[in-house]
Amino acid sequence: MLLALQWQFERGEWFAPEVLRQRQWRQLQVLARFSFKEVPFYHEFYSREGVTWGRLPGRLEEWTRLPIVSRARLLAAGETMVARKRPLGHELGQPIKSSGSTGQPVVVWRNNVKDLLWQAITLREHLWHRRDFSGKLAAIRKMEHPGLGHPPHGNLFSNWGAPVMHVFQSGPMVLLDIATASIAQQAQWLLREDPDYLLTYPTNAAALADRFIEQGWRLSRLKQVRTLSETLTPRIRERCRQAWGVPVVDVYSANEVGYIALQCPEYEHYHVQGENVWLELVDPLGNPCQPGEVGRVIVTDLNNFSSPLLRYDTGDWAIASLPCPCGRGLPTLAGIMGRTRNMLVLPSGEKRWPMMRPSLYRDIIPLRQIQMVQHTLDQLEVRLVVDERPSHEAEERLRQAIVATLGHDFVINFQYNDQLLRAAGGKFEEFISEVG
Numbered sequence: 001m002l003l004a005l006q007w008q009f010e011r012g013e014w015f016a017p018e019v020l021r022q023r024q025w026r027q028l029q030v031l032a033r034f035s036f037k038e039v040p041f042y043h044e045f046y047s048r049e050g051v052t053w054g055r056l057p058g059r060l061e062e063w064t065r066l067p068i069v070s071r072a073r074l075l076a077a078g079e080t081m082v083a084r085k086r087p088l089g090h091e092l093g094q095p096i097k098s099s100g101s102t103g104q105p106v107v108v109w110r111n112n113v114k115d116l117l118w119q120a121i122t123l124r125e126h127l128w129h130r131r132d133f134s135g136k137l138a139a140i141r142k143m144e145h146p147g148l149g150h151p152p153h154g155n156l157f158s159n160w161g162a163p164v165m166h167v168f169q170s171g172p173m174v175l176l177d178i179a180t181a182s183i184a185q186q187a188q189w190l191l192r193e194d195p196d197y198l199l200t201y202p203t204n205a206a207a208l209a210d211r212f213i214e215q216g217w218r219l220s221r222l223k224q225v226r227t228l229s230e231t232l233t234p235r236i237r238e239r240c241r242q243a244w245g246v247p248v249v250d251v252y253s254a255n256e257v258g259y260i261a262l263q264c265p266e267y268e269h270y271h272v273q274g275e276n277v278w279l280e281l282v283d284p285l286g287n288p289c290q291p292g293e294v295g296r297v298i299v300t301d302l303n304n305f306s307s308p309l310l311r312y313d314t315g316d317w318a319i320a321s322l323p324c325p326c327g328r329g330l331p332t333l334a335g336i337m338g339r340t341r342n343m344l345v346l347p348s349g350e351k352r353w354p355m356m357r358p359s360l361y362r363d364i365i366p367l368r369q370i371q372m373v374q375h376t377l378d379q380l381e382v383r384l385v386v387d388e389r390p391s392h393e394a395e396e397r398l399r400q401a402i403v404a405t406l407g408h409d410f411v412i413n414f415q416y417n418d419q420l421l422r423a424a425g426g427k428f429e430e431f432i433s434e435v436g
């Protein structure tokens with residue numbers, strides 16, 4: 001089935017965008033009718049918003065008539081999200097918990113079809129990026145099982161695991177737990193393992209790249225850095241290129257729906273996984289974004305008939321893009337910005353993506369890690385990990401640099417930490433706003 005799906009993907013991804021849209025629309029209609037009939041939440045929610053059976057969208061242009069499901073609404077829905085009758089392959093599997101910005105879990109259920117698609121798209125990503133399966137894969141990430149990946153040695157496996165092992169022979173995979181291994185331990189481990197591929201989070205890749213550049217170390221075999229889970233910025237891509245002379249390949253996924261977009265095999269932007277999700281980018285007024293505009297990511301899971309997600313607001317923001325010059329008809333995203341809470345709020349109420357310049361800050365104070373938390377409209381807590389406590393004068397220069405890059409004269413309170421922890425899912429956020 002995995003290989004059969006690759007064959008379908010390979011044919012379908014070259015269809016013209018209109019053809020793909022028509023296929024998606026057929027599925028959207030089936031999904032909307034099913035959800036209205038079988039899922040108590042949608043029946044009630046849509047009815048309350050004036051959408052009845054006869055008024056379900058009959059044309060794709062009418063799709064936006066369906067109200068958006070916010071994270072808060074999904075949380076409140078609980079069990080009413082589950083379909084009363086579930087088709088074959090959509091029997092309830094494991095609940096999916098994702099730690100939202102409030103720390104509360106969003107609950108959606110896995111099923112066999114979703115699991116198969118997860119594996120198939122993982123394989124597509126490997127094939128798109130022409131990985132040499134005979135190489136060694138090193139992963140530094142949060143471990144799903146406690147006790148795995150402890151430093152200094154981590155764990156060694158004889159192959160890359162699922163789904164690769166189901167269809168290909170592969171080289172070894174080594175794992176290191178990001179929660180217990182410091183950057184220094186990670187760097188030493190990488191030098192010993194000398195992998196062909198490194199999989200980790202963007203901020204961790206950046207910290208490792210800094211360490212390698214600083215020490216003049218190289219990884220002779222490394223071909224690619226693969227990133228997941230956090231926002232990958234052009235700065236981090238550049239840093240990895242400087243450190244190891246390799247490109248970074250990113251994926252964009254969400255626990256609730258699985259893969260949303262994969263980086264194009266030929267360019268740095270992303271292709272929406274149109275077989276898995278219907279994606280809309282909307283501006284603050286709810287209108288579709290034009291290429292170059294940043295909008296909220298609203299997704300519909302095309303294949304979950306256990307606990308359907310229709311027009312779900314992921315809380316993420318992404319940049320709309322023109323069609324890809326590679327010729328694939330799958331929709332494109334120019335980049336992924338982050339979550340709403342990663343936006344800076346100015347005293348005027350204006351929200352914007354904060355400019356972060358860690359290399360500039362590092363020239364002032366040799367810092368290991370930095371994180372900014374906006375507590376109020378004009379107060380900012382700047383958390384730092386440093387080897388040596390800086391002078392007052394250096395602190396003042398850093399304050400000025402931060403104020404200049406953020407564009408407002410914030411009251412800044414510096415906090416010194418031994419380390420800055422990642423969230424439960426392994427994610428690290430450089431900027432968090434608690435305002436609004």
Ligand SMILES: [Zn+2]
Pocket residue numbers: 264265266267271324325326327328
């Ligand atoms: Zn492309």
